[in-house]
Amino acid sequence: ILYFIPFLYMFAAAVKLAGRKDRAENPHAVLVPGGKAGVWIASGLGFVVTLLSIAVSLYPPGDSANRGAFLIKVVGWTTGSLALGLILYFRGARAKSHEAQ
Known part of the structure; x- marks a missing residue:
């Protein structure tokens, strides 16, 4: 579970950083196809899958x-x-x- 928590922060940060004004001009920025909607979809999907991974890890063998x-x-x-x-x-x-x- 501890390994999954940083991924939750990263997916949330991707959504936050997608709203920056200098995003398109920054040569080091990685632009996600689809613009802000693409970022929301990719980050949201990653966040949900990570939460599901945490939930599955709580089930005993x-x-x-x-x-x-x-x-x-x-x-x-x-x-x-x-x-x-x-x-x-x-x-x-x-x-x-x-x-x-």
């Missing part, structure tokens, strides 16, 4: 003895890993802001 424990482990480790990442990020941001003062 068929030979799993304890399906509840499987779900608790997957959700628990995912939540714990995200929480640890956020804690480290905000501690670093706070330390950086104190250095700037």
Whole structure:
């Protein structure tokens, strides 16, 4: 699940960046065929498929003895890993802001 979360951000960012005024003039920009509608379709499809992948990963394998424990482990480790990442990020941001003062 942790590997899929950045893809959700990337698909959302593609929609946001498609609205930039300098999109067509930027030589490094990758233009999606179909303009903004093409970006919405491609990003929306990618976002939905990624969400479905996350949902499928929550289902235990068929030979799993304890399906509840499987779900608790997957959700628990995912939540714990995200929480640890956020804690480290905000501690670093706070330390950086104190250095700037």
